[in-house]
Amino acid sequence: MGTLFPVGKKVKIIARSPVKVAGSGDDHTGKTGKVRGYTDLAKDDIIHVIDLDEPFFVHGPNDPKFDPMSGVATQGNRVDWIEVPASCLS
Amino acid sequence: MPYFYDLEFASTTNATPSTETTQMAGKQVAAGAVLGLYGFILAGRSLTAGGGAGRTKTNTAGGTVFSGGTAQTPTTKEPRAPAAQSTWVNGGTAITAGTTLLVRNSVGFAQTGGTGGLQPITPQAAVQVEGGTTPNPVDIEFTNLSSTASIACDITLEIGEGL
Numbered sequence: 338m339g340t341l342f343p344v345g346k347k348v349k350i351i352a353r354s355p356v357k358v359a360g361s362g363d364d365h366t367g368k369t370g371k372v373r374g375y376t377d378l379a380k381d382d383i384i385h386v387i388d389l390d391e392p393f394f395v396h397g398p399n400d401p402k403f404d405p406m407s408g409v410a411t412q413g414n415r416v417d418w419i420e421v422p423a424s425c426l427s
Numbered sequence: 428m429p430y431f432y433d434l435e436f437a438s439t440t441n442a443t444p445s446t447e448t449t450q451m452a453g454k455q456v457a458a459g460a461v462l463g464l465y466g467f468i469l470a471g472r473s474l475t476a477g478g479g480a481g482r483t484k485t486n487t488a489g490g491t492v493f494s495g496g497t498a499q500t501p502t503t504k505e506p507r508a509p510a511a512q513s514t515w516v517n518g519g520t521a522i523t524a525g526t527t528l529l530v531r532n533s534v535g536f537a538q539t540g541g542t543g544g545l546q547p548i549t550p551q552a553a554v555q556v557e558g559g560t561t562p563n564p565v566d567i568e569f570t571n572l573s574s575t576a577s578i579a580c581d582i583t584l585e586i587g588e589g590l
Contacts, residue, residue, distance in 0.1 A: 357494040357523060359452075359516045374456030374512065377492055378561060386456055386514055395497055397519030399439045399579075414519055417500045 340423045341383055346372045348387060352425040358384055360419030363395075373418065382422040392417045429463060429550065429587030430508045432501030436517040436582045440479065440573040447482070447570040449522040450582055452493045453515040454566040455556050459588070462513050462567075463553035466585030468544035469536040469571060471578055477538040479573035479580060483531045483554060485564040490527030492566050496520055501586060512588060513556075525566055538578050550590055 342348055348371070353364040370387040377384040394413040396402060403410055438450040455462045469481040486492065496516025503510070516522060531554050536543035547553040557563045571580055 359494065359496050359514060360498040374459065374514075376454055376456055376514065378457050395519060397497060397517070399437065400519070414497055414499065414517070416498045418498050418514065420498075420514070 342372050342385060342423065342426055344372050344374060348372060348426045350421055350425055351427045354422055354425055356422060358420035358422065360416065365419055365421065376420065382424050384420050384422055385426060386418055387421050388418050429589040431465065431504040431585065431587045432511045433504065434499055434501050434515055434584045436499070438518060438571060438580050438582050440571050440578045440580055442576050444574055444576050445572055447572045448518065449493070449524045449568055449570050450518045451515065451584060452496060452522055452566055452568040453513050454492060455513045455558050455562040457560055457562070459512040459558040459562065461558055461588070461590050462556040463550060463587045463590070464567065464584070465553055465587050466544065466546050466583065467534055467569065468542060468583040469534060470542045470581040471536050471538040471540055471573070472581065473538040473575065473578045475538055475575045477574035479536045479538055479571060479578060481534045481536065481543065481569060481571040481582065484528040484568045484570065485531055485554060486525035486566040486568065487527040487529060488561065488563040488565055490525050490565055493525045493568055494523045496522040511586070513586065524568060528568060536580070538573055538575055550587070
């Protein structure tokens with residue numbers, strides 16, 4: 338059973354997740370946030386839902402990178418939270 | 428009364444005709460409130476006539492939960508309502524479907540723009556995810572497919588937490 342960080346605790350992501358989790362496929366090492374809850378409690382390494390201190394933005398495969406009318410770069414989808422296994426948190 | 432939220436995702440159906448793609452998925456956190464599906468709406472945007480469908484699936488307790496996806500935060504209907512407890516993803520990053528899925532409904536839409544959707548007649552009629560240490564079902568997933576490849580299809584979900 339992985340370490341359980343209490344809800345509301347400030348945490349820092351210290352490693353890339355070895356398992357595929359929801360949020361985004363990128364490496365989130367160095368990001369900080371607050372524990373909102375847990376999912377997949379039955380797993381050996383408890384998956385934590387982390388509300389990020391600083392949201393980031395991603396473009397989906399079908400999202401336009403630029404506004405077709407103005408040519409201005411689009412922001413993409415705002416990502417407010419990610420899932421992180423307990424073993425990747427401190 | 429539940430707190431209500433909505434999510435929208437501009438999806439593209441699979442590049443192979445009549446092949447399902449998981450476009451959105453959600454799960455409740457441990458010890459979260461009852462989660463209900465109060466709206467599932469699909470809007471095709473193609474010049475090619477044809478048929479499409481969107482399916483709601485629940486992942487039976489004991490199944491492996493979906494993984495992947497791009498995190499998406501539900502928007503509150505009432506601006507001062509608390510943030511949703513449940514966590515949702517869209518197919519901006521590929522979603523790997525769960526393992527014990529049961530189709531709960533299928534909603535048709537016209538590729539050229541005839542919207543299809545459903546809303547339960549009462550809150551109790553909604554597809555629901557119970558909270559608790561291990562939510563049951565473990566997740567809820569949404570797919571779509573169309574008779575023509577790669578159709579633009581907007582998906583809107585309306586959810587509520589609490590009964």
